[in-house]
Amino acid sequence: MDTSSLYLTAFLVVGGIIFLILFFHYVPFFLWLSAKVSGVNISLVQLFLMRIRNVPPYVIVPGLIEAHKAGLSNITRDGLEAHYLAGGHVEKVVHALVSAAKANIDLPFQMATAIDLAGRDVFEAVQMSVNPKVIDTPPVTAVAKDGIQLIAKARVTVRANIRQLVGGAGEDTVLARVGEGIVSSIGSSESHKSVLENPDSISKLVLRKGLDAGTAFEILSIDIADIDIGKNIGAALQMDQANADKNIAQAKAEERRAMAVASEQEMKAKAQEARAKVIEAEAEVPKAMAEAFRNGNLGIMDYYRMKNIQADTDMRETIARPTTGGSNTPLNK
Incomplete structure (x- = not known):
């Protein structure tokens, strides 16, 4: 080849x-x-x-x-x-x-x-x-009418709704609606004790609301897995309200005290003004007496008699003034 x-x-x-x-x-x-x-x-x-x-x-x-x-x-x-x-x-x-x-x-x-x-x-x-799926809800916090806070956890059993998968809401919407239903159920309870005694009442109330409407799932059951007691919200609110009322009362009392102090200072000012007028008037007395002496309306004997009367009046006031501790020393004005 x-x-x-x-x-x-x-x-x-x-x-x-x-x-x-x-x-x-x-x-x-x-x-x-x-x-x-x-x-x-x-x-x-x-x-x-x-x-x-x-x-x-x-x-x-x-x-x-x-x-x-x-x-x-x-x-x-x-x-x-x-x-x-x-x-x-x-x-x-x-x-x-x-x-x-x-x-x-x-x-x-x-x-x-x-x-x-x-x-x-x-x-x-x-x-x-x-095969239905079980979804665990996050802790849901709610307050009963007696003011006690409850923390609930639920397990939601859902089944896919084939007809609603296109355009239907997902798991997050179901969890949000279940949490809202739990809060509403606990909030409408008169006492937290009734919720603790009958936790199935929450499930029944939530199921009756038709929470799966418009979602891609069909809720088969809602089971309360756990309920814990939280804070006493009612007592805390009352304490906060009491503190607020106390602060308001203190503010009003301080306002009244300030007005009283201002009024007292105003009265002291008026007293000083009146005392000044008295002193001014007393300063006119010697001038009037001198004028009376010059005009002959007041004689020297009249002047001495007036002084004797003033001395006698001062003596009587001194005798009538109360003493301290049994001593004869009169109290100072």
Whole structure:
């Protein structure tokens, strides 16, 4: 064999290998064979076109095989391809449809794909419909009418509502509504003792309110797991009110005291003013007497008689003034 024949043979071998690699890459023959053996009607041309459309056949064909084996006739290749191109999870949707069919749950293909595209795990939702989920609420603080604070914890058993998964509220809304119901139930109780004696009354009252309306879940039961006694809020509020009243009373008393002090200072000022007027008037007496002497209206004997009368009056006032400690020393004015 000459050199040209060797080159031609090598070229054909390499070209054949490259052709087989490209063929099995764009035309998954063994996947087609697996689909034919499973009873799924799909051609090699369709598998090749999936590659051209950037749809992985290894995602679509296993889903078709699983649906065919489960007896689901409403799942088509075009539907799975459209869901994949829309950004959905083909495997989860097929698993959810098979699980729903086995559990006698009415779940159409369109609804399953809508739930998946909405961002929810449709397979987990179907599982939750069969096996309810228990959600533990955070501690909820409420105050009874007698002023005692109670801290309650509840366990909410929910089941997924397939019809409300698209557009329905999630777990956070359910927990918020349950917490609101617990606060309302405890707040309407006359005494905290009645709540401690009958914690099931909280569950019954909360369940009657229909808290699962508009949510993606159906509340099956609400069980009070624990109730602890907190602070005496009523007593604390009364103490705060008493302190506030005391501060107000003290402020008013201080205001009255300040007004009294101001009034006292005003009266002292008026007394000083009156005393000044008396002194001013007394200063006019010697002038009047001198004027009387000059005019002859007052004689010297009249003046001495007046002085004697004043001395006699001062003596009598001194005798009549009370003494201290039995001594004869008169009290100073």
